[in-house]
């Protein structure tokens with residue numbers, strides 16, 4: 001990264017790459033971005049309660065992604081079935097759903113599992129990099145590429161919530177920008193799509209088509225966020241979210257830094273989040289639906 005900061009003080013690591021998680025964290029709460037990525041503050045609180053259930057949700061999501069990774073990579077099915085039988089019951093059900101309802105219309109020329117793509121992103125006098133880690137990309141030569149994201153939450157997400165998520169914008173943007181150096185590329189935005197697949201509703205994935213106008217809009221949206229981040233000279237440039245009942249419950253209540261921010265001690269329960277019908281709340285904490293990218297990022 002060049003030109004990220006011209007004054008002394010905390011700054012992003014030189015090799016920092018902007019991912020959907022870090023961009024979404026900034027979009028949700030600027031202080032959380034400050035604490036997490038600029039100060040790299042350890043987590044003082046649990047993310048959600050009860051702890052055991054939270055850990056179980058995380059573990060199941062992780063196991064499902066690894067299971068699908070093996071299946072998509074062509075590991076012999078006998079080995080996969082043995083792997084499933086050794087795991088907790090929901091995984092067997094989820095895996096059967098995957099076998100029955102893996103989308104039948106996916107391209108088959110190229111299948112990429114857990115592929116990480118990164119691309120340069122230039123704005124003003126700064127050069128940064130964007131990175132995306134994909135559960136699955138399937139593609140045909142210079143004609144079509146489909147991103148699949150496996151979701152293990154208890155409910156199918158609200159489509160408008162997913163539409164707003166930075167994951168949708170970043171994944172499509174990076175895929176098109178990186179396509180000229182991929183085996184099936186290059187592709188135009190109109191040849192890319194993103195599909196969310198749910199263990200809770202395996203017959204009803206949500207698909208987002210793409211086009212040049214969306215590609216430009218996504219570039220502008222990502223640029224605006226990164227520009228704000230790079231302009232932050234000190235902690236004061238990364239304020240807390242407003243102290244409202246809603247934010248306390250659905251942002252701070254799931255945030256590991258609420259103790260540092262004096263935003264309460266009790267974690268919001270996973271049930272409270274999953275039972276809500278509000279797309280805004282779902283949008284805020286889709287992130288609790290585990291992805292492997294989170295593990296990599298949070299490991300620093």
Ligand code: SF4
Nearest residue numbers: 029240252255258261
């Ligand atoms: S506790 Fe609330 S204000 Fe503090 S970093 Fe987390 S979300 Fe932001």
